[in-house]
Amino acid sequence: VEINPNSSASGFGGLFAKGKSPSGKSLKTIDEAVGVYLNKYPKKTDRSRSSNADWGMPTQDLDKAKYKVAKDKQMGKVFSDVDESNLKATYQELAKVYGEDVAFQMVKDQPLILAASRANFQPSLEAFIVNFGDEEARAMIARNPGLLFVKPSDAESSEDLTMKMSYIVAATRPFGPVLLYGLLLLVCEPAIEAVSGLPIRQTLFGF
Numbered sequence: 001v002e003i004n005p006n007s008s009a010s011g012f013g014g015l016f017a018k019g020k021s022p023s024g025k026s027l028k029t030i031d032e033a034v035g036v037y038l039n040k041y042p043k044k045t046d047r048s049r050s051s052n053a054d055w056g057m058p059t060q061d062l063d064k065a066k067y068k069v070a071k072d073k074q075m076g077k078v079f080s081d082v083d084e085s086n087l088k089a090t091y092q093e094l095a096k097v098y099g100e101d102v103a104f105q106m107v108k109d110q111p112l113i114l115a116a117s118r119a120n121f122q123p124s125l126e127a128f129i130v131n132f133g134d135e136e137a138r139a140m141i142a143r144n145p146g147l148l149f150v151k152p153s154d155a156e157s158s159e160d161l162t163m164k165m166s167y168i169v170a171a172t173r174p175f176g177p178v179l180l181y182g183l184l185l186l187v188c189e190p191a192i193e194a195v196s197g198l199p200i201r202q203t204l205f206g207f
Contacts, residue, residue, distance in 0.1 A: 029103075033114070036111050037111045040111040044077075082114065091103065094121060106141075120152060123152040124148070127158075131158050131159075136163070143166040143167060144165065144169040146169070
């Protein structure tokens with residue numbers, strides 16, 4: 001996969017609305033975007049705890065103190081359990097900041113972003129813009145929507161590696177996570193070897 005780190009918008013430049021998506025206006029893709037999310041992350045709060053979930057589990061520790069065992073038959077919420085009104089509100093904010101076309105594509109690429117804190121979208125983008133410029137920052141986030149989870153304080157300290165990783169994420173997306181993790185291993189290999197002392201490259205590749 002050939003990655004060009006010098007390209008700025010990488011095909012996204014003409015799509016950015018720079019926050020001009022009018023609030024209060026019904027978005028054409030809002031129901032479809034929420035549907036993409038719910039199809040990927042259906043609500044799990046209605047799941048019942050299995051009747052044999054506690055089989056084989058110890059009931060007390062070595063000091064004879066009894067462990068607390070869950071009595072509630074209903075399982076609790078998980079991170080992806082977001083009600084539909086919040087999903088819509090987050091998508092509206094996303095479209096307001098990045099434009100509807102880009103927002104919808106980002107949801108298709110990484111649906112979980114609708115569980116991110118929408119209050120961080122604008123301030124985090126502004127922090128990225130300080131480091132990379134307007135179009136470049138927007139294109140970077142469009143390539144790697146996972147950056148929407150980054151807090152403004154962390155976005156302020158972002159470096160060139162953040163930009164380069166966005167190209168890697170975008171280029172490997174059609175091939176699934178296996179290729180991405182493999183490339184990440186190669187990128188991080190020197191640091192891992194230095195910390196662990198294990199000859200990863202020699203062990204895996206023989207050189």
